[in-house]
Amino acid sequence: MFYREAGQFKTDYAADQQIFPILQDRLFVLAVIAVAFLAVPALASPYLYTEILIPFLILSLAAIGLNILVGYCGQVSLGTGGFMAVGAYAAYNLWLRVPELNNLIVVFLFGGLMAAAVGILFGIPSLRIKGFYLAVATLASQFFLDWMFARVKWLTNHTPSGSVAVGHLEVFGWHIDTPADRYLLILGIVVVATVVAKNLVRGHIGRSWMAIRDMDIAAEIIGFRPLRTKLTAFAVSSFFIGVAGAMWGFLRLGSWEPLAFDINRSFQILFMVIIGGLGSLLGSFLGAAFIVLVPIVLNQLPGWLGVRMSTALLSHLEFMVFGAMIVFFLIVEPHGLARLWSVAKEKLRLWPFPH
Amino acid sequence: MLGPFLETLIGGLLTGVLYSLVALGFVLIFKASGVFNFAQGAMVLFAALTVARLAGEIDNKEVHLANFVVAAAILGVALALVGWYCWREYVARGSGAPERRKIQMLAALGAIVGGGAAWLYGKGAWPMWLAIAATAAIMGLLAYAIERLVLRHLVNQEGIILFMATLGIAYFLDGFGQTLWGSDIYTINLGLPKDPIFLLEGVFPGGLLVDPGDLVAAVIAAALVVVLAIFFQTTRVGRALRAVADDHAAAQSVGIPLKTIWLIVWTVSGFVALAAGLIWGAKLGVQFSISLIALKALPVLILGGFTSVPGAIVGGLIIGAGEKLSEVFLAPILIRAFDLAGGGIENWFAYVLALVFLLFRPQGLFGERIIERV
Amino acid sequence: MRLRTAALLGAAIAAAGLTVAATAQAQNEQFIPGLIYRTGAYAPNGIPFANGVADYYALVNERDGGINGVKIVYEECDTGYATDRGVECYERLKNKGPTGAAYVNPLSTGITFALTEKAPVDKIPVISMGYGRSESRDGSVFQWNFPLLGTYWSAADIIMQHIALKEGGFDKLKGKKIVLVYHDSPYGKEPIALLEQRAKMHGFTFTPMPVTHPGVEQKATWLQIRQNRPDYVLLWGWGIMNSTSIKEAAAVGFPREKLFGVWWSGAEPDVRPAEGGAKGYHAAMLQHGSGQFGVHADLKKYLYDKGKGAAKWDETGEVLYNRGLVNAMLGVESIRKAQTKFGNKPLTGEQVRWGIENLDLSAARLKELGFEGMLQPLKVTCSDHEGTRAGRIQQWDGAKWVVVSDWYQSDDKVIKPMVDAAAKKYADEKKLSVRDCSKEG
Helix, strand or coil, X not given: CCCCCCCCCCCCHHHHCCCCCCHHHHHHHHHHHHHHHHHHHHHCCHHHHHHHHHHHHHHHHHHHHHHHHHHHCCCCCCCHHHHHHHHHHHHHHHHHHCHHHCCHHHHHHXXXXXXXXXXXXXXXXXXXXXXXXXXXXXHHHXXXXXXXXXXXXXXXXXXXXXXXXXXXXXXXCEEECCHHHHHHHXXXXXXXXXXXXXXXXXXXXXXXHHHHHHCHHHHHXXXXXXXXXXXXXXXXXXXXXXXXXXXXXXXXXXXXXXXXXXXXHHHHHHHHHHHHCXXXXXXXXXXXXXXXXXXXHHHHHHHHCCCCCCHHHHHHHHHHHHHHHHHHHHHHCCCCHHHHHHHHHHHHHHXXXXX | CXXXXXXXXXXXXXXXXXXXXXXXXXXXXHHHHCCCCCCHHHHHHHHHHHHHHHCCCCCCCHHHHHHHHHHHHHHHHHHHHHHHHHHHHHHHHCCCHHHHHHHHHHHHHHHHHHHHHHHHHHHCCCCHHHHHHHHHHXXXXXXXXXXXXXXXXXXXXXXXXHHHHHHHHHHHHHHHHHHHHCCCCECCCCCCXXXXXXXCCCCCCCCEEECHHHHHHHHHHHHHHHHHHHHHHHCHHHHHHHHHHHCHHHHHHCCCCHHHHHHHHHHHHHHHHHHHHHHHXXXXXXXXXXXXXXXXXXXXHHHHCXXXXXXXXXXXXXXXXXXXXXXXXXXXXHHHHHCECCCCCHHHHHHHHHHHHHHHCCCCCCCCCCCCCC | CHHHHHHHXXXXXXXXXXXXXXXXXXXXXXXXXXXXXXXCCCHHHHHHHHHHHHHHHHHHHXXXXXXXXXXXXXXXXXXXXXXXXXXXXXXXXXXXXXXCECCECCCCHHHHHHHHHHHHHHCCCEECCCCCCHHHHECCCCCCEECCCCCHHHHHHHHXXXXXXXXXXXXXXXXXXXEEEEECCHHHHCCHHHHHHHXXXXXXXXXXXXXXXXXXXXXHHHHHHHHXXXXXXXXXXXXXXXXXXXXXXXXXXXXXXXXXXXCCCCCHHHHHHHHHHHCCCEEEECCCCCCCCHHHHHHHHHCHHHCCCCCCHHHHHCHHHHHHHHHHHHHHHHHHHHHHHHCCCCCCHHHHHHHHHCCEECHHHHHHHXXXXXXXXXXXXXXXXXXXXXXXXXXXXXXXXXXXXXXXXXXXXXXXXHHHHHHHHHHHHHCCCCCCHHHXX
């Protein structure tokens, strides 16, 4: 009864085509954004910022990027970590070598653009290779990029340890020091990026991606050019992933090495996309929340419950339960958390009245 | 120059055979069920850990006895839940007593076997053959559990969902194996020779180095491959497996039981994992890291084709030789040309090699040709 | 039905979370976090170290009732040697206890790098005993880092001195070939700068060869070594990489006597899996070796006889277990030192930092603590956060580690200028204000 669209009439096309055609959705999303911008900074502790909210937001953006590629365009990629690394190191080099441009927005955009360029390059094989062959082939980019950032000395400014560090960050004169600053900046970027992504996927480009995903030969026959469509998907996806990578390096870690973007990162983000729901932006957020929160909660739950167990057993149990939960969710709802959400919404239309 | 080249080539080929062995596990499962089983690496680790710990000394085990009990308890609860669920299902369907008796018998058998094993475990080191046999049985059980608990519920899902499910299984197995058996480094002693052999010392200065351990391992792997090939080509089950691989629905319609076939395939790939675990474990020591060897098998897979047993072998040889040769001969050139901080190109070189190859043959070396229709 | 279960579960978790806040904290407790790993690829080396640390804190509580009556509360967090997990552990534990974490031991060079950026903000000292950034011994720039007992530059220098001694002097190294096989991470890359410097000084050729994590695939590396026939190979590995390197060295017939490991490559889990192949292998010692010393008698009396030990009694003399003991002891003594200035109560990280910076362990005090024979006297100052630069070389004889050298001191004529330059570069890049150590009391 709280979620009923009865009485909301659309009288023009613009009203019918808006992102959230239903009033309750609009209010809900606005409320969430308001809470995120206003209430959270008033309440959050540094731990909540640095270990939960910031990773959640950044990885959500990466998941959105990957979801564009996997969920909307149907090209499975295991190279996400590598593209994040491109974003991070490109941003680092711009920040380091052009000190006048000490503006994180510019730096992150550059990181994203470089990642997009590299993404296009590694997307070319997708024209010939499909399915799991492509998935494994994208591992080539993962391993190659990891290797490159560990070996090419110029990219890390010849630091002997191969670990790079950033400091004194600012955006248009705003100094990013505290976790709250970093959180707000990330939140702003993620909100803007999400709106952009939403408009891309519901527009012409998004529809061409989905046509390719559903059946590439058929799409080609009705006039979508596979080369262009697939490569735009790789480019856009890598752009988001690159920006996420740059934020991960600059705002989450502060100092990093290629290991921060290794293959486990790729798997982690693919998990987010699958658990959250393929082809759903909301799913990217839900999946990121799930994958970020579950290990942390599992690791601390026995402590909260007052159960004392050895550290080793705790970690192993965390692995086991995490694995089991993934399998469980895939069995219960292969279409991801986003699907559960929409089922819940369907139910809410009538609840609490049976008819 | 020829000496070092041959030496590297031999070393690479021998390593390549071992990659094939891991890749074979992937191929078997993909062929029969279309599942890209990422848990293969975890299965290798689990099998190796089980053998190493069963055959290990007793004082080595005490530390993990507590963990063992906890893990057994969790497993017991899980099994009880499954049993309860099955029972309820049968009751709901109103099926007859025989089914229930079967389940009760299975549970009793499980309890006896589990109790006996726990008792034996506490008795001390097992002889190697017994440890291997017991591990083979455990791998069979594992295959059954995976089929029953995971795959059966995911029939007709997209490939990527199944792939993710196997990643979940991999996480579970990594944690489970280490809870059960500990995360220290353990040894498997197969009596592989260790001292290097030098061939043709008259022809090349210093001779050609061959690692006899690798050689024996490669022979075992090759023998296993031959056995599998015979199994697939000549036996009834093998024919059924190939039929399922060709077309699930058609196979089912001529009366091949799909579930049994999947169980067999997973069991066989469990045995392959056991063999790989034994060999890698004897070579490197048994430790969490060997589950990462799965990553080494992936370029072999795309090079050889996901569905081809000979492809896995040939692909393994090409990848093994290619990556060692590139590391030894190409890396120094790259380092000098681009002022790199060291080589280490073998990790991506295998993938790039496979990728370049794929551009010309998208279905892999021996993969079945993909024909697409609208 | 399913939704309701989920909601109930969520409520249960939330309730559990709230009880944490409600748990009353005892006031006279010093909280110490432990970033360790008992799982993952590096567990074989992480477990004995973690046991040593846990046992020493337990011993101080059991035997002395804490540090001057202040009980130690020690909590482990498993990092799995991964930097992001390590940072999460640090963030989770840094504010626990009445005064927050006294100090943190990252037990990973990667995590040390990450925490180096956080420590000045949180005011928690980072003790990276025998690892971490080599230039961080410069306390005027790295005010919160304490690479006690020796940095990697010291380790590499001590090994080079030993090799030079065997060859008959540094001038005899001219034209020799020395290879470094290293773990491809900040840890493994640390010694390169020093070895390049030494190569320039003495005219030997130096080749670094990386091994990718976790280090089980080294065939190509060792084939190259066999073909290039270097005179010595230095090993900078960790976890399973160490034993694999030794096995591969045996497999290509490289003489193990000419293979020198850093102190993180010289423990029992590194050589045992290689069985006979490890005989003759050398490794640097972070001062202490294996074996049981004075402190072990107390461990037996207060912990192991009561069944409270973390390890098994036979394992308590192993290299990494002993290193855990030393690591915990240095922390406890730093807190004790800080208590002389700030009083016998739980101290903040900032107060403990003063204690570390003024730590002065004489031979008599070490004997009293039961560490005689494991450590040489050390004195930390504001400008020198390393404390001591002494080390020895040990050799595996097939069954145990044998000390085969006298004490070496790493050569500060070589290292000091490098430390100063690197620290200055860091301070400039980060635009840090440098502390004047002559003014510190």
